[in-house]
Amino acid sequence: MANRLLADGVGRPIPTDMNAIQVEKLTKRYGDVLAVDNIDFIAPAGATVGLLGGNGAGKTTTIAMLLGLIVPTSGRISVLGHDMAKDRFAALARMNFSSPYVALPHMLTVMENLRVYGHLYNVPHMDERIGVLARELDLGAILHRPAGQLSAGQKTRVALAKALINKPEVLLLDEPTASLDPDTGDMVRTWLEQYRAESGCTILLASHNMAEVERLCSNVIMLKRGRVVDRGSPDELLARYGRHDLEDVFLDIARDRRQAIVA
Amino acid sequence: MKPMFRRIWGLMYRHLALYRRSWPRMLELAYWPILQMCIWGFTARFLAARMGSPAIMAGAALLGGVLLWEITLRSQMGMSISFLEEMWSRNLGHVFVSPLRPFEMIAALIGMSIIRMLLGVLPAILLAWALYAFNLFTLGPVLVLFFINLMIMGWAVALGVISLVLRHGAGAEPLAWGVLFGLAPFSAVFYPVSVLPAVIQPIALLLPTTHVFEGMRAVLIQDVIRWDHLAAAFGLNLIWLAAAALLFARQFHQARVRGALMSIGE
Numbered sequence: 001m002a003n004r005l006l007a008d009g010v011g012r013p014i015p016t017d018m019n020a021i022q023v024e025k026l027t028k029r030y031g032d033v034l035a036v037d038n039i040d041f042i043a044p045a046g047a048t049v050g051l052l053g054g055n056g057a058g059k060t061t062t063i064a065m066l067l068g069l070i071v072p073t074s075g076r077i078s079v080l081g082h083d084m085a086k087d088r089f090a091a092l093a094r095m096n097f098s099s100p101y102v103a104l105p106h107m108l109t110v111m112e113n114l115r116v117y118g119h120l121y122n123v124p125h126m127d128e129r130i131g132v133l134a135r136e137l138d139l140g141a142i143l144h145r146p147a148g149q150l151s152a153g154q155k156t157r158v159a160l161a162k163a164l165i166n167k168p169e170v171l172l173l174d175e176p177t178a179s180l181d182p183d184t185g186d187m188v189r190t191w192l193e194q195y196r197a198e199s200g201c202t203i204l205l206a207s208h209n210m211a212e213v214e215r216l217c218s219n220v221i222m223l224k225r226g227r228v229v230d231r232g233s234p235d236e237l238l239a240r241y242g243r244h245d246l247e248d249v250f251l252d253i254a255r256d257r258r259q260a261i262v263a
Numbered sequence: 264m265k266p267m268f269r270r271i272w273g274l275m276y277r278h279l280a281l282y283r284r285s286w287p288r289m290l291e292l293a294y295w296p297i298l299q300m301c302i303w304g305f306t307a308r309f310l311a312a313r314m315g316s317p318a319i320m321a322g323a324a325l326l327g328g329v330l331l332w333e334i335t336l337r338s339q340m341g342m343s344i345s346f347l348e349e350m351w352s353r354n355l356g357h358v359f360v361s362p363l364r365p366f367e368m369i370a371a372l373i374g375m376s377i378i379r380m381l382l383g384v385l386p387a388i389l390l391a392w393a394l395y396a397f398n399l400f401t402l403g404p405v406l407v408l409f410f411i412n413l414m415i416m417g418w419a420v421a422l423g424v425i426s427l428v429l430r431h432g433a434g435a436e437p438l439a440w441g442v443l444f445g446l447a448p449f450s451a452v453f454y455p456v457s458v459l460p461a462v463i464q465p466i467a468l469l470l471p472t473t474h475v476f477e478g479m480r481a482v483l484i485q486d487v488i489r490w491d492h493l494a495a496a497f498g499l500n501l502i503w504l505a506a507a508a509l510l511f512a513r514q515f516h517q518a519r520v521r522g523a524l525m526s527i528g529e
Contacts, residue, residue: 030522061522067360070522093362102356102525105277112280119273120361122266162357 019078020045020170020202021066026075028061028226035061037226038075043170043219048196048203050213052246053223054254059206062223063172066204067097079170091170093121098163099174100156106148110139110158113147114165121166133161137191153184160188164195171203177212189215210246220246222253229253270363274371277354278345279378292379296333296387303329304395320484326397327479328452331413333384335472336443338417341379342372343424343439350428356525365515372425373418380414402482405493409475412496415504416471420446422507426514429523451476471499 021043028036036058043049051059064070066077068088077084082091104113111130118126134140137157142150147158156176163171176192177185189212196203207213213220214234222230222237230237230253234246241249251257264272282288307322349355358368391397400406420443427435449463450472456464467473474496481489518524 028522035522060525064522064525069356069359069519069524071516071519089362089364092360095360097357097360099356103353104357105281105352105354107281107285107352108277109280112277116273116277116280117357117361119269119276120358120363122269122362 018044020047020080021049021204022076022078023062023066024076026062026065026077027073028058028065028070029073034226036065036072039223039226039228041221041228041231043202043204045202046196046200047219048192048205048217050217050220051204051206051223052208052210052213052220052250054250056225057223058226059223060174061226063097063174063204063206066172067095068092093166094168095170095172096121096163096166096168097172097174098159098176100159100176100178101174104147104155104158104162107146109144109146110150110161111143113158114161117162117165123166129165129167130161133164137161152179153181156180156184156188160191167199169199169201171201173203174206175208176205177207177209185209185212192216210250214246222250224253266362267364267367270361271367271371271374274358274363274368275374275378278348278375289382292337292383293386296330296337296383297390299329299333300326300387300391301394304391304397308395322395323397323483324480325453326391326395327399327402327483328476330384330388330391330399331409331475331479332447332450332452332472333387334380334410334413335417335420337380337383338376338414339421339424339443340417340439341376341383342418342421345372345375345379346421346425346428347436347439350433359524365512369422369511372421376418376421377414380417402479403488405478405482405488408493409479412471412475412493412500415500416475417443419500419503419507422504422511426507426510429511429514429518432523446470446472449473455480468495469499471496471503474499 019042021041023039023041026036026039027034039058039062041049051062053059061070065072066079066084068084068091072085079091080094082088084091105116108116114130114133115126117123118130123129130143134143137160139154139157139161142154142158147155150158160176163173173192177188180188192203193216195201203216205213205216217234219233220231220237221228230240232240237246237249238244241252243249243252303325307318307325310318311322349358388399391399402409421439424435424438424442427438449459449467450470451459451467452472456467456473456477459467474492478489478492478496481487481492
């Protein structure tokens with residue numbers, strides 16, 4: 001069975017069984033406010049898909065619905081073949097999430113935090129897994145320090161370790177490099193690229209960092225006022241808007257310049 | 264370990280790890296129960312010295328009431344505050360997107376409530392024995408049934424508090440400390456139900472705690488186990504707990520509909 005396209009402009013159907021995430025006619029309404037308006041998208045297995053849009057575009061609401069934190073007003077979400085309305089816990093065990101806006105208990109040490117989530121995700125050989133993550137994300141020196149005493153960069157690496165504790169098949173990242181210095185941001189991006197290549201994990205990335213999106217994402221979904229206003233690979237979007245970087249494409253969309261450009 | 268039990272243990276471990284390293288936290292648990300015990304213990308001793316034998320019996324009922332009420336209070340606060348600590352640390356967003364089911368979270372909170380209650384009340388029980396020669400365990404094996412009923416009542420009230428926090432956010436937090444004090448006058452902790460005005464008595468009898476304290480006084484004063492009161496306490500607790508669970512399930516779902524789980528407490 002073929003699905004509608006992630007990249008509308010390409011015309012190449014993606015088989016349903018290859019989609020790690022499938023969102024159909026998803027809507028979320030809070031009273032009179034339409035936060036997400038009838039959106040459709042898919043994330044093929046093993047891809048990194050960017051969810052872009054200005055503040056209030058509906059990115060965080062969409063991610064929260066994908067995680068089961070928010071009940072959609074209408075529409076359907078399927079993650080790894082599980083219908084999130086009926087079977088969300090089966091999907092949640094195979095997913096994970098990281099956001100700088102959701103903290104880890106700051107009085108617990110990094111090790112204790114990772115052990116808590118190791119238990120919650122029923123991670124086998126937990127101490128071994130924590131050891132691997134500590135090596136790969138350079139957490140060795142801070143494992144026994146309280147999370148509240150870490151720098152922003154260290155907190156981001158710990159949050160990433162928590163998000164990878166269960167070797168997720170789907171990883172949802174909400175601005176994973178926000179407030180990081182360029183060096184740490186680059187390290188996180190390199191690590192994400194490496195993890196995706198090695199594990200085949202599907203990543204849905206919400207970010208305001210357009211250079212990051214260009215580097216990591218094979219497909220991009222542009223949201224504005226809760227609606228999908230464009231989509232495609234970074235190259236396709238650059239060509240469509242006649243721009244050299246995604247930041248300009250983002251601004252064209254945010255400032256309603258698309259019509260003029262396309263015309 | 265089965266995944267379900269491991270998830271429950273995971274959330275309990277998150278709280279226990281804090282207690283393991285922080286003696287002030289441990290001290291805080293026992294502080295108020297011991298303080299209550301001292302105040303009412305000296306009051307009972309003073310009355311016994313002035314008024315003789317009838318006051319000794321009243322003093323025993325008073326101390327028994329203080330200790331058993333602390334069981335309900337500490338069970339309720341232990342559960343409510345463990346939930347609030349998740350909220351204050353802005354960790355609920357991570358907890359609710361993990362495979363931890365809501366009922367598993369409640370089970371973990373109940374586990375923490377039992378531990379916190381025991382750490383708080385046991386020192387007070389021992390102190391009552393050491394300072395005033397009042398041994399709560401002379402109530403006999405029925406004490407276990409009293410304990411169970413009082414804890415269940417505490418959990419039902421805590422579930423109600425958590426539901427209100429889910430509905431109203433940080434504004435409902437103070438209920439975690441104060442709500443049970445509002446039920447104390449109707450629970451006949453220190454006096455029999457017959458002392459209450461006639462119009463209040465039917466309300467008092469709807470509380471499981473009332474039947475436990477009536478039962479406690481029957482054992483202490485008449486040396487009789489009132490099975491009717493115990494049966495009423497268990498029956499009412501079932502109703503209270505079921506109602507609280509329904510309220511929690513509804514408010515949890517409503518919080519997901521409103522999108523409140525990520526921002527709760529802010």
